[in-house]
Amino acid sequence: MKNRIEIESIVNKCIKCGFCESVCPTLPAADYNSIMGARGRILLAQFAINNEDQSLKISDSFYSCLDCFACVQVCPAGINAGQVSELMKEGIADEKIARVNPVAEMIKNVVVKYKNPLGIPEECSKWAENIEFSVSETLLLTGDMYQLMPYTRYINKLRKHTNQTLFMAFSWLIGKMPFLIKLSRHFYDKKLKLEMESSLRNIVSMLQRSEVKFNYLREDEPYPGTFLYDLGYMNEFKEYAGNLYRYLKSKNVKRIICVDPHTYDVLKNKYPDVIENFDLDIVYYTDLLNLNFKKSGEKITVQEPCHMVLHGNTYRAMDILNTVADVKLPANSGKSTMCCGGPDELLFPEISENVSIERYRNLKNSSNKIVTICPLCYNSLSYDDNVQDFSNFMKNLM
Amino acid sequence: MKTLSSDIIKKIVDVAGKNNVLFTKEEKIPYKNDASYIQGLLPELVIMPENADQIASVLKICSSNGVNVTVRSGGTALTGSSVLQYPGILINTMKMDKILDLNLSSRYVVCQPGVRLDKLNEYLKKYNFFYPPDPASSRASTVGGSISTNAGGLRAVKYGATKEWVLGAEFVTGNGNIITTGEYTLKRSAGYDITALLIGSEGTLGVLTKAILKIEPLPEESGRILSFFRDISEVGMAISDVKNAGITPLIAEFMDLQTVDSIRDRMNIDIPEYTQFLLMIDIDSTKKSLNDKMIQAEEIIKKYSSDIIVITDKGKMDEIYNARKGAYSSLLKQRENDKQIVIIGDLIVPASELPDTMKEIRRKIDEHKIKATLFGHIGDGNIHANIFAENTVDGMKIVDELQMEIARIAISHRGCVSAEHGIGTEKNILLYEEYRKKNSLYTLELMKNIKNVFDPENIMNRGKIFYEKQD
Ligand SMILES: Cc1cc2nc3c(=O)[nH]c(=O)nc-3n(C[C@H](O)[C@H](O)[C@H](O)COP(=O)(O)OP(=O)(O)OC[C@H]3O[C@@H](n4cnc5c(N)ncnc54)[C@H](O)[C@@H]3O)c2cc1C
Numbered sequence: 036m037k038n039r040i041e042i043e044s045i046v047n048k049c050i051k052c053g054f055c056e057s058v059c060p061t062l063p064a065a066d067y068n069s070i071m072g073a074r075g076r077i078l079l080a081q082f083a084i085n086n087e088d089q090s091l092k093i094s095d096s097f098y099s100c101l102d103c104f105a106c107v108q109v110c111p112a113g114i115n116a117g118q119v120s121e122l123m124k125e126g127i128a129d130e131k132i133a134r135v136n137p138v139a140e141m142i143k144n145v146v147v148k149y150k151n152p153l154g155i156p157e158e159c160s161k162w163a164e165n166i167e168f169s170v171s172e173t174l175l176l177t178g179d180m181y182q183l184m185p186y187t188r189y190i191n192k193l194r195k196h197t198n199q200t201l202f203m204a205f206s207w208l209i210g211k212m213p214f215l216i217k218l219s220r221h222f223y224d225k226k227l228k229l230e231m232e233s234s235l236r237n238i239v240s241m242l243q244r245s246e247v248k249f250n251y252l253r254e255d256e257p258y259p260g261t262f263l264y265d266l267g268y269m270n271e272f273k274e275y276a277g278n279l280y281r282y283l284k285s286k287n288v289k290r291i292i293c294v295d296p297h298t299y300d301v302l303k304n305k306y307p308d309v310i311e312n313f314d315l316d317i318v319y320y321t322d323l324l325n326l327n328f329k330k331s332g333e334k335i336t337v338q339e340p341c342h343m344v345l346h347g348n349t350y351r352a353m354d355i356l357n358t359v360a361d362v363k364l365p366a367n368s369g370k371s372t373m374c375c376g377g378p379d380e381l382l383f384p385e386i387s388e389n390v391s392i393e394r395y396r397n398l399k400n401s402s403n404k405i406v407t408i409c410p411l412c413y414n415s416l417s418y419d420d421n422v423q424d425f426s427n428f429m430k431n432l433m
Numbered sequence: 434m435k436t437l438s439s440d441i442i443k444k445i446v447d448v449a450g451k452n453n454v455l456f457t458k459e460e461k462i463p464y465k466n467d468a469s470y471i472q473g474l475l476p477e478l479v480i481m482p483e484n485a486d487q488i489a490s491v492l493k494i495c496s497s498n499g500v501n502v503t504v505r506s507g508g509t510a511l512t513g514s515s516v517l518q519y520p521g522i523l524i525n526t527m528k529m530d531k532i533l534d535l536n537l538s539s540r541y542v543v544c545q546p547g548v549r550l551d552k553l554n555e556y557l558k559k560y561n562f563f564y565p566p567d568p569a570s571s572r573a574s575t576v577g578g579s580i581s582t583n584a585g586g587l588r589a590v591k592y593g594a595t596k597e598w599v600l601g602a603e604f605v606t607g608n609g610n611i612i613t614t615g616e617y618t619l620k621r622s623a624g625y626d627i628t629a630l631l632i633g634s635e636g637t638l639g640v641l642t643k644a645i646l647k648i649e650p651l652p653e654e655s656g657r658i659l660s661f662f663r664d665i666s667e668v669g670m671a672i673s674d675v676k677n678a679g680i681t682p683l684i685a686e687f688m689d690l691q692t693v694d695s696i697r698d699r700m701n702i703d704i705p706e707y708t709q710f711l712l713m714i715d716i717d718s719t720k721k722s723l724n725d726k727m728i729q730a731e732e733i734i735k736k737y738s739s740d741i742i743v744i745t746d747k748g749k750m751d752e753i754y755n756a757r758k759g760a761y762s763s764l765l766k767q768r769e770n771d772k773q774i775v776i777i778g779d780l781i782v783p784a785s786e787l788p789d790t791m792k793e794i795r796r797k798i799d800e801h802k803i804k805a806t807l808f809g810h811i812g813d814g815n816i817h818a819n820i821f822a823e824n825t826v827d828g829m830k831i832v833d834e835l836q837m838e839i840a841r842i843a844i845s846h847r848g849c850v851s852a853e854h855g856i857g858t859e860k861n862i863l864l865y866e867e868y869r870k871k872n873s874l875y876t877l878e879l880m881k882n883i884k885n886v887f888d889p890e891n892i893m894n895r896g897k898i899f900y901e902k903q904d
């Protein structure tokens with residue numbers, strides 16, 4: 036196995052203290068089945084690389100990791116079980132050291148074929164129909180995350196009412212015949228689609244009012260391949276990222292504005308690892324806002340995105356919120372923020388839901404009003420109307 | 434290895450519920466380890482019960498069919514006590530993770546065994562209360578596991594170990610009877626104290642399913658004094674003078690230079706060059722009198738240490754407290770390679786015997802030319818000698834010899850081979866040695882007889898506490 040030495044050097048540092056699993060959101064969400072938590076992932080990876088036993092069903096343990104990196108914040112040996120999961124997923128995807136998840140395979144095939152996770156790039160740009168953009172070296176790259184949420188929510192609703200085996204079989208079929216994914220254009224949550232499109236429009240409006248000049252490629256907007264990275268398809272990701280980089284260069288792009296933490300993280304931190312001399316400037320939209328927002332004075336709590344605070348990225352959203360509202364952070368905040376469960380929604384909907392319910396309760400203890408700064412967080416946590424995306428909350432204060 | 438018949442598996446699964454059982458090898462692999470270097474056997478089944486009734490039914494089946502049972506919660510034990518020494522099943526009580534009741538005026542909280550200690554204190558903090566036992570593993574260790582090991586921790590010098598804080602329990606005996614022990618009251622005088630018997634029993638008597646725990650209001654204010662020494666005797670004298678002056682510190686910790694080095698960055702303070710030992714004392718009091726008490730303690734310590742740092746800023750105090758709590762794990766950085774292991778010892782002697790004991794232990798370690806660091810809870814005489822060992826047959830042989838020699842030193846100073854981590858499989862021979870030296874092997878026989886009452890078929894956590902010759 037290609038990553039064996041790297042994995043070994045990480046997992047051999049583990050003293051098995053279990054600190055990581057005390058903060059790992061997936062462990063209680065999976066009824067404390069140890070392999071669905073951080074320490075179990077480390078011990079299973081250690082076992083798997085030393086005993087290449089193909090009969091072991093180890094995939095779910097690593098696919099279910101949310102990549103939130105809560106574990107490394109408390110590990111005395113500095114181990115990141117999220118990173119180990121990424122390396123193991125790479126071994127599964129590229130070297131088939133264990134069974135590949137059919138949903139993951141489906142997503143990979145669709146992304147590679149259509150450069151869009153739903154195979155419907157034209158749908159993904161509809162939100163911008165009447166908006167004018169500038170000719171600029173700065174590009175808004177939505178990463179399709181806001182657009183994807185209404186579809187994943189709907190698919191999961193359907194999934195709850197269908198049999199799991201049937202769902203897996205259907206995913207397998209799409210994996211083989213990716214054009215079938217185009218059927219998904221009819222399956223989305225209508226209310227959420229309106230909300231997500233309004234979020235994107237609000238972001239654009241705030242940026243334009245802040246006099247930021249930027250372009251948007253509408254139906255030519257490329258998807259950055261985030262899922263390929265998340266699901267461990269590193270060979271495909273490298274090729275995909277290289278093509279996308281060349282495409283952006285051909286459009287003379289110098290700077291990219293991201294609107295969700297996942298796209299930001301992948302472009303800012305993963306692209307430079309796979310592309311030599313990567314020189315695009317990656318910025319998060321909140322950092323470009325230059326507006327005198329009205330004070331809301333409202334008591335709010337905030338779901339800080341783990342892909343920002345726990346992945347070592349910085350952003351200005353919290354500073355802005357602190358100037359306009361009375362922010363009451365939950366018990367788990369800052370470096371101990373807790374994931375919303377969103378990244379598991381497609382592959383492990385039950386775990387995702389359990390994590391989100393726990394986090395929602397946790398946030399509600401601090402304030403009735405919750406502000407999210409990521410479309411996945413909004414989708415996972417909007418159990419009531421008092422949950423608002425940053426873009427919509429701030430738009431009202433413009 | 435004996436395997437369970439499909440008939441017994443079916444019976445167990447029927448009473449535990451299919452969703453509460455892990456069957457596959459991959460799911461069971463993590464349960465071969467706790468936080469010690471000892472690797473256990475792969476459990477035949479892992480049962481994750483939701484209530485005492487399920488546990489009772491499982492134990493009835495196991496005891497009438499001679500199926501060995503190991504119990505586990507947080508899995509942070511440092512002695513191999515939560516992994517299987519004999520083939521059998523594992524009962525993991527993590528799913529029972531609810532706080533059931535809180536009564537501030539009667540000063541108790543009722544918990545299930547899977548509640549993690551930090552979670553409990555996070556909950557109690559909202560009411561300005563706390564549960565004092567605080568092992569350095571409190572983030573991951575649980576009510577069930579800490580009661581079963583009689584865990585101590587930094588605050589034990591003032592508040593004592595876990596045994597001072599358990600009022601009562603619900604418990605399933607090895608043969609499947611559900612019993613309740615103790616009361617919701619702070620006092621009781623009503624026959625044998627069975628609750629006390631369960632504390633520190635390391636899963637050898639049965640499974641704890643509920644605990645009534647005593648709680649305290651949070652101290653109003655506290656401050657910290659750090660002082661630096663060349664010699665351990667001076668540390669011993671400083672702390673005993675503080676205590677003689679009527680001040681009982683909230684915590685009183687010492688660390689040798691190598692331990693200090695491992696957490697130097699995290700403490701982020703100026704440490705004088707001559708330092709061989711660091712003493713950390715916390716004093717708590719009312720807002721009004723804290724300052725006076727701190728000055729009094731400072732004056733006493735000044736007689737022995739020329740450099741003193743006083744900290745009252747809460748953020749800085751937390752930073753240093755967390756650094757100290759991470760001392761054992763931070764020592765990992767000093768390993769020569771990833772294969773080397775750090776074995777943490779856990780002796781205790783009367784506090785007054787500590788300086789002499791430390792010197793003898795250091796001499797013994799140096800004789801063996803082995804790397805070992807010392808830190809511990811000086812307030813109550815608890816020394817953790819951390820031995821850096823090669824994880825090979827020869828390496829472990831040296832460790833076993835050294836552990837035995839150090840244990841004998843502690844026993845000769847009227848101490849004990851384990852203060853707070855428990856015996857597990859790691860120290861069962863040391864425990865035997867302790868009672869042999871004390872000429873009281875009958876105490877061990879009594880313990881075995883007690884186990885026999887709770888667990889007549891001897892299925893519970895075999896190989897722990899008592900040394901059993903493997904067949
Ligand atoms: C980094 C680190 C630092 C530590 N620092 C300290 C310290 O400062 N002080 C200290 O005292 N200890 C310390 N420990 C040791 C350990 O954390 C404690 O012994 C802790 O109390 C064990 O709790 P647990 O929930 O992890 O128990 P487990 O490891 O799951 O089990 C411990 C024992 O309790 C039994 N048990 C568990 N649950 C039940 C139950 N429901 N019913 C009956 N028996 C049960 C098990 O069979 C086993 O014998 C430390 C450990 C680590 C890894």
Ligand code: SF4
Nearest residue numbers: 049050052053055110
């Ligand atoms: S916190 Fe780190 S050392 Fe402890 S079990 Fe997890 S990965 Fe291992």
Ligand code: SF4
Nearest residue numbers: 059101103104106117
């Ligand atoms: S990254 Fe998050 S989900 Fe994954 S092991 Fe770490 S804490 Fe658990």
